[in-house]
Structures are given as C-alpha cells and as structure tokens.
Amino acid sequence: MADLSINFAGIRSPNPFWVASGPPSNTAYQAHRAFESGWGGVVWKTIGTPIVNVSSRYSALDIGRQRMVGFNNIELISDRSPEVNFQEIAEVKKRWPNHAVIASLMCESREQWHEFVRRSHDAGADGIELNYGCPHGMCERGMGSAVGQQPLVAERITGWVMEVAKIPVIVKLTPNITDITAAARAAKRAGANAISLINTINSITNVNLDTFASEPTVRGMSSHAGYCGPAVKPIALNMVQSCAADPEVRMPISGIGGISNWRDAAEFMAFGAGTVQACTAIMHHGFRIVDDMIEGLNAYLDEKKMRSVDDLCGRAVANVTTWEKLDLNYQRVARINHDTCIGCNLCYIACEDGAHQCIDLLHPDSLGLDLGPGRVPNKHVPKVREADCVGCNLCSLVCPVDKCITMVEIPSGKSPMSWNEYQAKVASAEMKPLPPHP
Amino acid sequence: MADIQLPMRPMEAHVEANRCLYCFDAPCIHACPTGIDVPAFIRKIADGNEIGAAKKILEANILGASCARICPTKVLCEGACVLHDRDEKPIEIGRLQRHATDFVNERGIHVLKPPQKKNGKRVAVVGSGPAGLGCAAELAQLGYEVTIFEKSKLPGGLNTYGIAYYKLKPQLSLEEAELVQDLGVEIRCGVEVGRDISGADLQRDFNAVFLGLGLGNGNQLGIPGEKLPEILDALEFIEQIHTNPLHQIPIGNQVVVIGGGNTAIDAAMQSVRLGAKRVTIVYRRSEAEMSAYEFEFEKAKNDSVHFLFNAVPIAFVDVEGHVAGIRLGRTHTAKSGKLEMIAGSELTEECDMILKAVGQEKQADILRTIFPSLQIGADGVAVRDSLTGATNIAHVFVGGDCANGGREVVNAVGEGKNAAHGIHTFLTGERASLPTQPSRLGVASGASGCGLHHPIRAHELEEQWKRARAAEDGGVTRG
Numbered sequence: 071m072a073d074l075s076i077n078f079a080g081i082r083s084p085n086p087f088w089v090a091s092g093p094p095s096n097t098a099y100q101a102h103r104a105f106e107s108g109w110g111g112v113v114w115k116t117i118g119t120p121i122v123n124v125s126s127r128y129s130a131l132d133i134g135r136q137r138m139v140g141f142n143n144i145e146l147i148s149d150r151s152p153e154v155n156f157q158e159i160a161e162v163k164k165r166w167p168n169h170a171v172i173a174s175l176m177c178e179s180r181e182q183w184h185e186f187v188r189r190s191h192d193a194g195a196d197g198i199e200l201n202y203g204c205p206h207g208m209c210e211r212g213m214g215s216a217v218g219q220q221p222l223v224a225e226r227i228t229g230w231v232m233e234v235a236k237i238p239v240i241v242k243l244t245p246n247i248t249d250i251t252a253a254a255r256a257a258k259r260a261g262a263n264a265i266s267l268i269n270t271i272n273s274i275t276n277v278n279l280d281t282f283a284s285e286p287t288v289r290g291m292s293s294h295a296g297y298c299g300p301a302v303k304p305i306a307l308n309m310v311q312s313c314a315a316d317p318e319v320r321m322p323i324s325g326i327g328g329i330s331n332w333r334d335a336a337e338f339m340a341f342g343a344g345t346v347q348a349c350t351a352i353m354h355h356g357f358r359i360v361d362d363m364i365e366g367l368n369a370y371l372d373e374k375k376m377r378s379v380d381d382l383c384g385r386a387v388a389n390v391t392t393w394e395k396l397d398l399n400y401q402r403v404a405r406i407n408h409d410t411c412i413g414c415n416l417c418y419i420a421c422e423d424g425a426h427q428c429i430d431l432l433h434p435d436s437l438g439l440d441l442g443p444g445r446v447p448n449k450h451v452p453k454v455r456e457a458d459c460v461g462c463n464l465c466s467l468v469c470p471v472d473k474c475i476t477m478v479e480i481p482s483g484k485s486p487m488s489w490n491e492y493q494a495k496v497a498s499a500e501m502k503p504l505p506p507h508p
Numbered sequence: 509m510a511d512i513q514l515p516m517r518p519m520e521a522h523v524e525a526n527r528c529l530y531c532f533d534a535p536c537i538h539a540c541p542t543g544i545d546v547p548a549f550i551r552k553i554a555d556g557n558e559i560g561a562a563k564k565i566l567e568a569n570i571l572g573a574s575c576a577r578i579c580p581t582k583v584l585c586e587g588a589c590v591l592h593d594r595d596e597k598p599i600e601i602g603r604l605q606r607h608a609t610d611f612v613n614e615r616g617i618h619v620l621k622p623p624q625k626k627n628g629k630r631v632a633v634v635g636s637g638p639a640g641l642g643c644a645a646e647l648a649q650l651g652y653e654v655t656i657f658e659k660s661k662l663p664g665g666l667n668t669y670g671i672a673y674y675k676l677k678p679q680l681s682l683e684e685a686e687l688v689q690d691l692g693v694e695i696r697c698g699v700e701v702g703r704d705i706s707g708a709d710l711q712r713d714f715n716a717v718f719l720g721l722g723l724g725n726g727n728q729l730g731i732p733g734e735k736l737p738e739i740l741d742a743l744e745f746i747e748q749i750h751t752n753p754l755h756q757i758p759i760g761n762q763v764v765v766i767g768g769g770n771t772a773i774d775a776a777m778q779s780v781r782l783g784a785k786r787v788t789i790v791y792r793r794s795e796a797e798m799s800a801y802e803f804e805f806e807k808a809k810n811d812s813v814h815f816l817f818n819a820v821p822i823a824f825v826d827v828e829g830h831v832a833g834i835r836l837g838r839t840h841t842a843k844s845g846k847l848e849m850i851a852g853s854e855l856t857e858e859c860d861m862i863l864k865a866v867g868q869e870k871q872a873d874i875l876r877t878i879f880p881s882l883q884i885g886a887d888g889v890a891v892r893d894s895l896t897g898a899t900n901i902a903h904v905f906v907g908g909d910c911a912n913g914g915r916e917v918v919n920a921v922g923e924g925k926n927a928a929h930g931i932h933t934f935l936t937g938e939r940a941s942l943p944t945q946p947s948r949l950g951v952a953s954g955a956s957g958c959g960l961h962h963p964i965r966a967h968e969l970e971e972q973w974k975r976a977r978a979a980e981d982g983g984v985t986r987g
Contacts, residue, residue: 135523412591413531414529414531414590416532418532449533449535
C-alpha cells in the first residue's frame, strides 16, 4: 500500500484529497461529514465581512442525459459571521487534529487581513488560502478576481498577509487572466508558501428561449457566474502545468478544476499538484466519492510501484512543450480493427466532413471481409487510406468502441526535426521548404 | 383490450433517444423496407423536436404510426442496430417511432402538407391497404392527383380489419387513411374494381394504375365438418373484434387455432384476451418449422397458449350441428422431406371453437378480371419488376401482398412507394429523390443506400453468418 499522507508546504494531511472552498465546506457539520467520509483536508468556505446572497445561485451545462458536465454559481463568500466560522474551525480541529483545515479568507484592508490571519491562527487552522479568485460579486467591491487579475495588487496584499502569518499561506489564482504564470510569480515574490488553482471561470450556462433570461435567474435577471465542474478540467490542467513548468514559480501547487475521480486527481498530480481539491463532484454526488478516489489512487500507485504521492508529483510536466519544439517528422495513422468495428461509420463521416477525407467506405468483399459483428451484406465498411491519413486522431475520438481505432506510429525513416530546426535549415539552405499539403 | 406494447413516457423516450449513436449510413435504414432515416428522427427526439421527428418518419412511411406498433422490429431495424455488436440492448426504434407519431396525432398536428403545385397527371390506386396508401401518399407528395378505389366500407385494408387488437386499434388505421386524404388523395370506399368499375375504365381515365389488392379469403382445409358455425377464419375473427363491441364477440371456452404462422399466434392471443379458458395451436409440422417469429411464439407461450405440433386436421367433430372437437393425425417428416401421417395415430382434441389461420387465397382471379392480359406467375401473384412494380402492361403497376404473396405491412408500404417512384419515372422520365444519405463519391465510396430497395433482415443476416461460420468449421454447424 502506497503512503497517501502528504506534507504540502508544511500542511500535513492523511491524504491529498481536500474539499475545496465552496458550498460543501460552509459549516462544521459538513467538515465533520467530509472527514468521516475520508477527505484529508477541508478548505473552509471563504470568510470575510458577511455578505447577503441572492436566491437562485447555481446553474449547469447538461449534455444529452449527462447532468452537470459544467456548473456555475453566483453564490458569494460565507454569509455566516466570522465569529461563527472561526469558532467552528476550532471545533473541527479539536475533533480532527490530524486532518487539514485551511481558512480561506477575503478581506478589504490591510488591517482586516491582519486581523483575520490572526484569528485563523487562534482557531487552530493548519493554513490560510487567499481567495483572489471569485469572478462575481466580490470583484465589483475590489476583492476576489479584481485582485487576482492584477499581479501587482495581489503581490502587495499577499505581502500584508505574510507580515503576520505563522502558518502556511496558499494563494488561490483566478483563471480569468491572460497569463496565469504572472499571477503565480507575484505570489512567489510576495513570499507565499503555495498556490492553488484554478478558481472559477467567468461564464453564462444558457439562455431560456422563452423568457430570454439566463440561469441562475433572480427575478428575470442573471449575472456572470463562476464556471467549474468536469468541463473545466482541461483549462485547469493547462494552467497547473504552466505554473509547474515555470522556473520562476517553483512552489507547491494545489490542483483544482473539475476533479471528480482518482484519475482526474492523478493527472493533476502528474502535472505537479501536491494536493487536489474537489467541489462540484461533491455537490453532485456527496462526500462519499472520496472512497474510490483513495482506493483508486492507492491501486494506481501500487501498480506503478510508486511509494507515495511525491513519486507521482510532476511526472508529466516535462512532456508538455511549446509547439515549435514538436517533431515534424513523426507520423501516425489510424487503423480500424474490423473485428470489433460495429459499423456505425461515425469515423467515416467525421473524417469526411470534419477532417481530411481519408476514410473510404468499401465493399466488404473488396477487403476480403466475411460477415461478422457489425457487418451487413453489401453494406460498406470504413477503411483508412493510410497514405493520405494525417494522423489527426479525430476518427479514434469519435469511435464509440473502446480500442477499435488505434493510432499507429509509422516509422518515417527521418530523424526528428522541430519547426525551429526546420526554419534554421531552410535559412541556412541546408534544405528546401517542404511543399504545401495538396 | 390493452396494448401489448406500451407507449413511452417522455423522459423514457429522451433517455432512449440519447442512447442512439447517430450512425452514418446506418444499418437500421438498410433494414427498413420504407427506408426511414431512423438516426435522423431519433436525433430529433433527443433534441426535443418530436414534430420534426414525426415529419421525418411520415415522409418516408405514411403508415409510420401503425408500423411503429406492428413491425417485427426485432428482425428489421432493431435487429440491425449496431449496439448488438457492442453487447448492448438495441435502440427501441419501434417505440420511439410510436412516441413521435403519437405526439403529433394526439395534438392534431399536420406535419405533411400537400404540394403547392400539381403536375396534372392522374393515377388510380386499387385497394386502400398499406400498399395502396403507401403508393398514393408518395404520388400525392410528388404532385399527382390520386384516386383510391376500395371495395370495403372503410379504408385501410389489413390495418383496419386484420391486425390483432392488442397491437393496433382500427381507429389509428382510419386516421392514417385521413392523413393520405389530407394530402389531397380521394378515397372512394364501397367501389369494387372489376365489378363496379372496369380495368379498362381506369386505363381510360387515368395516366397510370396501381394494383394493391392484398390477398383474398382464408384458405379452406377441405375436410368434413368445415361448415360448422363455430369454425371461423382467423382473419374473420379478428375483423369481428374490430367491428363489434368486445363484449359481443362470441368466444369459445376451448379454442383450437390451426396454423403455424403469425396470424395463428394473433388469433390465439386474441382468444385468451377475450376469455377463452384453454387455447391450443395445432400445427401440422414441427416447432422449428413454424413460420411465426420466435418472439411471437414466446409471447403466446407467456399467454399460456398450448401447442400441439406435428398434428394435421382430419375432420371436425359435429355434435348436433355444433363443433365439439377436432380429429387429428400425428405426422412426421419423411427422409424425402415430405410430411407423412403416422398410421393409427389419430386423436381428438375437444373444443367448442375453431380458428383457421392457414393462409389466404391469392388474387389471381380478380387480377385477371381487372386486366385479362396481366401476367400472373405460377404462384398466383402478379409478375412485376421488383424495384418499380412495373407489370407487363404499360401504365399498370403492382405491389404489396398481391405481388409478393404476403409479407409484412411495412413491405407493402415500401412496395407501394417504390411503385410510386416507378410510375413517376414512367410518366415524367424523372427520378424521384430517395432518402439516402449523401456521400462524396456516390456508390463507390459512401452511403450504400437504404432499405427501400434491398431491405436486409436481421434473421437473414443471422442465417448468412451461421452459414459462413459453418463453412469455416468444415461444414459442421455448431448447435
């Protein structure tokens, strides 16, 4: 059994799975339930000067019958008093001394930041997360993403926090910014101990075509809402990798964004996340999802003979580079396994209309195929014209059968050559420019 | 009498429609004898566009609502669904089709509109059954003025008079005839061609004639006692159910149904539902040789219908002018393949009602009465070009049971539709556009067509597959 316990910038927890700051981490009651279910840490719902919420707060993107592929909200930070929140943090820490409780804070002035950081210490919190991310409600008051979007402002405020902080400080980054590493570097310069990302993305999920109002609707009106859930995972992975790869950042990362199961978590870890935080998946299915996250990650680490989360952390970071360093002489083509092909022809029509027109529908006799699964007499079967296949992957992505279409490397016999090398060779007349694609 | 197949609840339909992979050049289209673009209509249901779905269905098959209920989908579209090969349940295409067509029926929404321009040509259609309606609807949409001649009081043919009541209510069939009328087709009921109006009259008054007469009366067994009052033809029995209040239909306590086809199953299950205490299907050959679909056979067994195989009727037992039983002889199949009666094997099955489901007469005589020079094959059906329905007489086309000898309702609709295209090409030299999916390189590479021309059937596929496997295994077929 691998060791799932972690020491994240000085914060210890029995496993790397934390409940992200949000509706599931609003109360002591929920924190108790989370820890009973197996979560390693809870990032408390952001504490600040109490706000007032609107009624109707969440909306979702459904695809087909799949609910909540994406999710958004216009709920603000905690609407409970700081007294109640800090008192409950203290209660929770008393009952769960070995679990991580992180106080998420959002304040309006240097004095208030100092006060809330001290109150976090006093409550026994293991760390502090600075919420510079909320894209709605708070930013209009000069907080949340209004801070996160301006690295210099974020740096100054983080500096205020570091003046008094005695426990690790995590800066939570907003994705609503052109270059995420600028914000991460600012956190580093200010002396923060770690970063967490991503917060939610500015979004509107839908328009009601009868009322022309969007959800969440408040008396016929809506607002720009923070987007999260499985649909944002690719955006979050991109930003986590960017920060992990930046030599000027080099600090512990807590990964957030659409994490729903152990695979998602492991992918964030491979891109350098030392802990991961989940929220939407809990809002969808409850705290119980952590059971399989723990079991699955354990089994995976064992299978890969990794002894701890640290062994996994960052393993994939170096395998992402800039486009101009990719090998232009690498070639792969699609192969269709006619023994498992069910004859839906989705690969054909995708390639035909959406890509490069290199799948033919051919009579089964011409391919020497007998009748079989997916085979109908005289009904044409798809076959890739490998000479024309550019290896784009589209057919293998639309294929509804696992492992039916595989992408196979075709040895080109040429040594690797990146775009940069190609440009250099053309400039030095070592080679002629490649002919354009017909 | 409740429907045996229940309609889908809206969410059930949405869940099911979302399971569809939306195949390109889908096998279900190939398997549909009317060539319905199945993935397209299912996609519309998934998108919440039931009206568009119904339009897609009815454009291809005007009897889409009844076919949704009575098609043997397990051997047609659903039998060809690619999900079988992913070890999943096929899409419930029949029930989705019912969902879409019910949606517009229940709301009185007309999804098909008669064309704005008529081409001035007139076509006579003989018979308002599935073939006639299929032909008339297609012609009307192509701009023809169509008149249907129907000898019965009500239009619809088999769909109105001869489908098991627990599958299809006659009212729906009449509504489908109204759909055809809404396209501008005139239906003249109570007019028998060959008696009230001659074939020559039709040739004179119309640019073309389509014959969709169906089949005739039930076959006779020609054994003693056949005229007893409780001995009915199965189709006559089903017609009674369709035309009289259910509580007034006479039904025996012990019913014997003779025959091994789907009509025998229908008659047996109707008898159970009308209160018969014991229903027995008597078939002269073995279980394996029954022409009824396996799923129909299963349904009958679930209905507690008894089966007596390898038993051939010899005579009916007459007690004071009423049937009291049936004399049967046990049979076996000789090595020559001929069915033989086993000497001394006679037995009597007691019963007080007999339903005969031993096939229907071919229409050779009436076809000859209408068109004396029409070429009729040795099998008693009109000889025609299978793609266009063209006969040896120019201007005369044929389709449905009177040409194919008796197949499914959906085959009749498809043949009517093919004949409409044949007539259109014959009269105008133009090709009607067909509902095939477009492709880059036509036939050589791309969609290979739809079931309208060469419908595939799942059980035929299964047979071919087994044969191919048997050949691979050195000619030995595995159990």
